[in-house]
Amino acid sequence: MDRFHWKGRNARGELIAGTLNAPTESAVADQLLAGGVTPVHITVDDVEAAAVSPAWWQALRAGSVTLEDMLVLARQLYTLLRAGVPLLRALAGLQASAVKPALSQVLADVRACLDQGRELSAALARHPQVFTPFFIAMTRVGEMTGRLPEVFLRLAEHIEFEMDIRSRIRQALRYPAMVVVAMGIALVVINLFVLPTFASVFAGFKTQLPLMTRLLLGFSAFTLAWWPLLLASGTAGVFALRAWLATPDGRYRWDRLKLRLPIAGPIVQKATLARFARSFALASRSGIPLSQAMTVVAQTVDNAWIASRIEQMRDGVERGGSLSRCAAASGIFTPVVLQMIAVGEETGELDALLLEIAAMYERETAYGIKGLASAIEPLLLLVIAGLVLVLALGVFLPLWSLGQAAMGRGG
Numbered sequence: 001m002d003r004f005h006w007k008g009r010n011a012r013g014e015l016i017a018g019t020l021n022a023p024t025e026s027a028v029a030d031q032l033l034a035g036g037v038t039p040v041h042i043t044v045d046d047v048e049a050a051a052v053s054p055a056w057w058q059a060l061r062a063g064s065v066t067l068e069d070m071l072v073l074a075r076q077l078y079t080l081l082r083a084g085v086p087l088l089r090a091l092a093g094l095q096a097s098a099v100k101p102a103l104s105q106v107l108a109d110v111r112a113c114l115d116q117g118r119e120l121s122a123a124l125a126r127h128p129q130v131f132t133p134f135f136i137a138m139t140r141v142g143e144m145t146g147r148l149p150e151v152f153l154r155l156a157e158h159i160e161f162e163m164d165i166r167s168r169i170r171q172a173l174r175y176p177a178m179v180v181v182a183m184g185i186a187l188v189v190i191n192l193f194v195l196p197t198f199a200s201v202f203a204g205f206k207t208q209l210p211l212m213t214r215l216l217l218g219f220s221a222f223t224l225a226w227w228p229l230l231l232a233s234g235t236a237g238v239f240a241l242r243a244w245l246a247t248p249d250g251r252y253r254w255d256r257l258k259l260r261l262p263i264a265g266p267i268v269q270k271a272t273l274a275r276f277a278r279s280f281a282l283a284s285r286s287g288i289p290l291s292q293a294m295t296v297v298a299q300t301v302d303n304a305w306i307a308s309r310i311e312q313m314r315d316g317v318e319r320g321g322s323l324s325r326c327a328a329a330s331g332i333f334t335p336v337v338l339q340m341i342a343v344g345e346e347t348g349e350l351d352a353l354l355l356e357i358a359a360m361y362e363r364e365t366a367y368g369i370k371g372l373a374s375a376i377e378p379l380l381l382l383v384i385a386g387l388v389l390v391l392a393l394g395v396f397l398p399l400w401s402l403g404q405a406a407m408g409r410g411g
Helices: 025-034 047-052 055-062 067-082 087-097 101-115 120-125 133-145 148-205 211-245 248-258 264-285 290-298 304-318 323-330 335-347 350-370 372-410
Strands: 002-009 015-022 038-044
Touching: 002 025, 015 025, 015 087, 015 101, 025 038, 025 087, 067 087, 067 148, 087 101, 101 120, 120 133, 133 148, 133 264, 133 290, 148 211, 148 264, 148 350, 148 372, 211 248, 211 372, 248 264, 248 304, 264 290, 264 304, 264 350, 290 304, 304 323, 323 335, 335 350, 350 372
Parallel strands: none
Antiparallel strands: 002 015, 002 038
């Protein structure tokens, strides 16, 4: 299969360009016409240049699919499917108009899987680095219920919520992160340049230095002597931590620990429960059986500990228990939420009340993120004050003692 460069005009007459993988030029023209693009110029890519170009360089040029790309993709699929465009034709048009080569390659593989008779969710699952488990699971829900356009609309709304949360978190942590980086740079400069200079000065005192000064000088000497080992140990520790988090037990323990953090824990829990409530409402509204919906939702919350609690709720429902009773036994919901679940179960409006619960958790998450920076700043000030105090005592206390002694001899 060769790679072709093409230029064409869309339905509005605008000139667009891109690349496609196809066996012949006519196959490229068929794909473009199926996507509503009239081809103007089609040329085959230089085979020799492609052979010389390394694979890693091609992957780097292709770029990566971002969350913004997934938002646009979900919106476009919702619009095309709602308008009655067949799925294969919709994917062909999106592939032809994709700006990023990486996204075009993914859509081409998805179309090839659909041509082979696979389901859309199975085709998306072939690209876990692009499509999240939530995206794949909700696509499967849309296939099961025949509400694929609505699912893509809900996915777009969910991605917008995720992007908004990430933007708020970055904005809240921008100042604390700058302070932490500045503190790290200051510690490196002090260890490498300041303390060694003071060490040569203190060596001429011919007297015992204060304990704090000896600790600082010892730490500086140890850092200068063993910095390669410290760097290697830190790198090995990071890789070991990532390997541990990749295991089911490590992921479970870490996700449980995240929920118990003093400041960020409640925010993580509310954001996770908001995702659970919204996806559960969509699955319930789509007509999926309760236990099956909870199985799908447990795969979408992105927290192993809360997922285990949802699975326990599912097991309780399968044994004949009510949803409200099983939710109370899970221990992850507040009394207000439990009351809303009980009311929704009694009135048959569970999906509507779950959306209310999701909106409530999303508002609380937004308020928590807004106060995140104000909660972290006092802790940072305490750390900075402690660092300055230690440096002041360790560096200037010997100088002050020397000055006092000189004044005593002079008197």
